[in-house]
Amino acid sequence: MDIKEAITILLRDGFILVFNQDKLDVVRTAEALIKAGVNNMEVTCRIKKPLEKLQRLRKELPAFAAGAASLIDFPQMLEVYNKAHADDPLPTVGDVVDCGAAFIVSPLNFSDNTYEQFGGKLPIIPGCGTATEVVSQFSKGANLCKVFPAKQLGGPAFVKAIDPAIHKIISIVPTGGTNAGNIPDYIDAGVLVVGGSFSMIEKPTMKKIVDEQNYELLTDELKKVKQLIDTTRAEKWPGFDFASASAEQISKVTGREFNIS
Numbered sequence: 001m002d003i004k005e006a007i008t009i010l011l012r013d014g015f016i017l018v019f020n021q022d023k024l025d026v027v028r029t030a031e032a033l034i035k036a037g038v039n040n041m042e043v044t045c046r047i048k049k050p051l052e053k054l055q056r057l058r059k060e061l062p063a064f065a066a067g068a069a070s071l072i073d074f075p076q077m078l079e080v081y082n083k084a085h086a087d088d089p090l091p092t093v094g095d096v097v098d099c100g101a102a103f104i105v106s107p108l109n110f111s112d113n114t115y116e117q118f119g120g121k122l123p124i125i126p127g128c129g130t131a132t133e134v135v136s137q138f139s140k141g142a143n144l145c146k147v148f149p150a151k152q153l154g155g156p157a158f159v160k161a162i163d164p165a166i167h168k169i170i171s172i173v174p175t176g177g178t179n180a181g182n183i184p185d186y187i188d189a190g191v192l193v194v195g196g197s198f199s200m201i202e203k204p205t206m207k208k209i210v211d212e213q214n215y216e217l218l219t220d221e222l223k224k225v226k227q228l229i230d231t232t233r234a235e236k237w238p239g240f241d242f243a244s245a246s247a248e249q250i251s252k253v254t255g256r257e258f259n260i261s
Contacts, residue, residue, distance in 0.1 A: 001065060004260050006040075006102045006123050007143055008247045009065045010193055011258075013038045014229040016173065017222070018069060018197040019053075020044045023210045024218075026053040027060050032215045036222035037230075040065035042105050042195075045072075045090055051099045058100035067095035067103035067123075070174040073111045098124065105257075107148050109133060115141040120260075125173060129153060134170055143259045144171045144193060151177025157183035163190050172257040180228055187232045192254060200225060 003091055017033060019041050020028060030041055043053050043066060050068065057066035071093055082089035093104060093114050104125035105108075110126045118124060119141035126137040127148040134145045141214060143156055147153060155162070160173055174186050175195030183194055198206055201221045209218045233242055242254050 001063075001102050003122050003143070004247060006065050006067075006258060007111060007258055009039050010123065010144070010244065011247055011250050012242050013040055013226075014193055014233060014242065016067070016175075016193060016195045017041045018044055018175065018195060020047055020197050021210070022047050025213070025215075026057055028059055028213075028215045030057055030066070031066050031219065032219040033214060033222055034061075034064065034133050035219045037226045038222060039063070040067065040102070042067040042069035042103070044070040045096070046070045048088055050093060051091055054096060054099040054101055065102040066100070067105055067125075068099075068101040069105035071096065071104055071106045071110075072108065073106055073114055093118065102140075105146060107146075109137055110140075110142070112140065120164070127175075131165040134162065134166055134172065138166075138170045138259065139235075140246055141259055145174050146175050146195060148171045148174075148195075149176030150174035156182055159191060160189040161224075167258050168255055171254075171258065180224070183225075183228055184232045187229070187236050190254075190256075192250070192256060194229065196225070 015038055019029060031043055043050050049256060054066055054068060069191050072090060073093055078090055096104060098119060103125060105125040107127040110124055123143040124141060125146050126142050127145045127146045128134045128137055137145055159174060167192060171192050173193045173195050174191060178194050178196040186194055205221060208214060237253055247260060249255060
C-alpha cells in the first residue's frame with residue numbers, strides 16, 4: 001500500500017479508530033470495522049506487543065490500512081522507558097514501518113529524521129497542540145495533523161479558532177474526547193477525519209462487547225459512528241461522494257492539501 005492509497009482510505013473513511021484494548025482481538029476488531037464501512041485502524045503502542053498485532057493485520061488483512069500510534073520519536077525518552085520496560089519495550093518509528101504500518105501517528109511532533117526517512121513513503125500524522133505546531137509539522141511533510149488532546153485543547157471551538165490561522169489548508173484530525181455529541185461540530189469546523197477510541201461507545205455496551213467477545217455488537221456500534229460522519233459530511237459538502245472520491249478530488253472540493261504529489 002503506497003502513501004496515496006493509505007491517505008485515500010483515511011479520507012474516504014473519515015474516521016480512525018484508536019485500538020487501545022488488549023482484551024479484544026485485533027483482527028476481529030478490524031473485521032468489525034470493515035463491516036461497518038471503515039477500512040483503517042491505528043494500533044497504539046500503549047498496548048501489549050503492538051508489533052505482533054501489526055504483523056497479524058498485515059498478514060491476515062493485507063488491504064486493510066493498519067497504522068501505528070502513540071509513537072515517541074525521541075530516542076532519549078525511548079531509552080529511559082525501555083530500560084524500565086525491557087519485557088515489552090516501545091517500538092521505534094522504524095520498527096513499526098518494518099512491520100508494515102500503513103501510516104504512523106504520534107501524540108507529539110515527529111522528528112526531522114523521521115520526515116527525512118519516511119516522508120512521502122507513508123502518511124505521517126503528528127500530534128499538535130498549537131497552530132504553530134500544525135504549520136511547522138505540515139511544512140516538514142506531515143500529511144494530516146492530529147490535534148491532541150482535542151477535548152482539553154478546546155474541542156471544536158479550538159479547531160474553528162485556529163483554522164483561519166492556517167488558511168484552511170491543513171487537514172486536522174481531532175483525537176481525544178471525540179463522540180457522537182461533538183463529531184458534527186468538528187465536521188462543521190472543516191474536519192475531514194476524526195480520531196476516536198472505544199470510549200466513544202457507552203460503557204455498559206463496551207463491557208458487553210469485551211466480556212462476550214461480541215464483535216457483531218461492536219460492528220453495530222461502529223456503524224453508528226460511520227453513519228454519523230457520512231451524514232454530517234454530506235450536509236457539509238452536499239452532492240460530493242467521499243466514498244468513491246480520490247484524494248485529489250477531496251482536496252479540490254474541501255480546499256485541504258495532503259502533501260502528496
